[in-house]
Amino acid sequence: MRRAGGGVRVSRDTYGEQLDRLTGLLAVMSRDAAAAIRGASSALLQVDRDAAEAVLCGDALLDARRAEVEEMIPLLLARHQPVASDLRLVLCAMRIAGxxxxxxxxxVHIAKIALMRHPVAVVPPLASAVLTTLAAAAARIAxxxxxxxxxxxxxxxxQLGLDDDEVDAAHASLLSLLVSAWPYGIEPAIDLALVGRYYERFADHAVNVARQVVYLVTGDIRL
Incomplete structure (x- = not known):
């Protein structure tokens, strides 16, 4: 009986370790995503080719970690019977990883635009302030x-919904700039319109992560 009891404990410890591994992967991915947007912003605002290339290289690690999360989830569900809170973690993990x-x-999309135009700056002086604001807001929300x-x-x-409002406001300011007496031509305007959209979507996904955390903790989504 003692041996059997010890065996059960080892099994539960293994399950706990697997859950810890899952949450650890998500934590690493979140830090990688924050680093990626900072690198992309450096590439964009400082015309930094090395930063852009680092973002592209780092994306392969994010992809690999998402794949690892997706491989773990069916095994956790098949081999164990998670309680409600653990089940929410397992189900939320896949959405968060995505x-x-x-x-x-x-x-990466932002970094690629910077690389495509290098050594020419994507951001002209007139748009520097609003892009700096947008980049900083995206980094904060990440x-x-x-x-x-x-x-x-x-x-x-x-609270991330409020931070997302800041990103949306900066994005709106950028679009207003692009349609009001823009002196740099169509191609730069298209580049910046795309960049602004990428920042906005980046922030939206960060809010989705927070929404899943609310669901994980409370069983409800209020964000």
Missing amino acids: DLERMGDLA DKAAVVLATRDSLDAM
């Missing part, structure tokens, strides 16, 4: 999403 991977992809994933604080998670 959002984090997409955040990395959007950072950092907060990473913190929320680590702490599982549902109140902090719900």
